[in-house]
Amino acid sequence: MPELPEVEIVRQSLDKNIKQKKVKKVIIRNKNLRFKLPTHFKNFLENKKITRVTRFSKYIILNLPKNEFCIIHLGMSGTLHLIKDKNKNNLTNLSFYNSPLLPKNHNHIEIIFNKFKVVYNDPRRFGFFQLIKTIKNLNKRFSHLGPEPFDKKFNVKYFKNFIKNKKKKVKDLLIDQKFVSGIGNIYVSEILFLSKINPYKKVNLLNKKECNIIIENSKTILLKAIKKGGSSIRDFKNTEGSKGNFQDSFKVYQRNGLNCKRIGCKGIITKKVIANRSTFFCNTCQN
């Protein structure tokens, strides 16, 4: 489900609701996520205060006291739900668990606070939670990832240097998290459309100007998506159940067979599989 904008929306609503709140209880209903939950998961979190909720790339970071962290990755289908307990403090109340706001199945983890709880749901279980005990280890955890698009480090010099001796397709480059982290399969199509660059273009053929355009448009698209609350294809919602609106702004994603939206272009949006993922582009105005 989530690329950087959706994860940021989840982070914002999480931070608003659980910052400075103490975890009362953790219930693990299924520990077999992408990585098996460590045995001390429950003990690690219980009775600790969440100092704040931050994010790097597509990872949510629950900051705990004494430089301890719990990172959450939503994979393809993970969602976090904020459920308020109308019956106040009764943590074992069944109606609280069976909230109509929750999906019926795959509610794997519940983090219970006073009068509300956060529930992690993930049908495909590609998501995961990991515990990290020092800042050093937190940095190490993300060390293989490239800068976010907003980072000053994501500049032309870095770009040109990275693509040196590489011949992969530009679509493949932009979803490579080692190059730039946070862009996923939806936004790469939108960024390349805005840049008028064909997703098949080999990176060794990109000139400096094109690199610059990609850098700028990556920021533009992701920021716009964040402003619109993310993209709700299928069923993305923030923790409080509101949908995003950026899907209404898609120029190419899932628009195969439809007219190109670029003014003056008579092209038709095409869908092709690149790097094992559906890719959408106009083969008239994207060269």
Add this chain to the structure above:
DNA sequence: AAGAGGCCCTGATAGC
């Protein structure tokens, strides 16, 4: 060593 491709998993939808 870069790049292509497969795999982890469940559910929704399309096609017969």
Add this chain to the structure above:
DNA sequence: TGCTATCAGGGCCTCT
């Protein structure tokens, strides 16, 4: 109605 096939926002691993 009910079967099977295909596809889905990610990331990691293996093979060539």
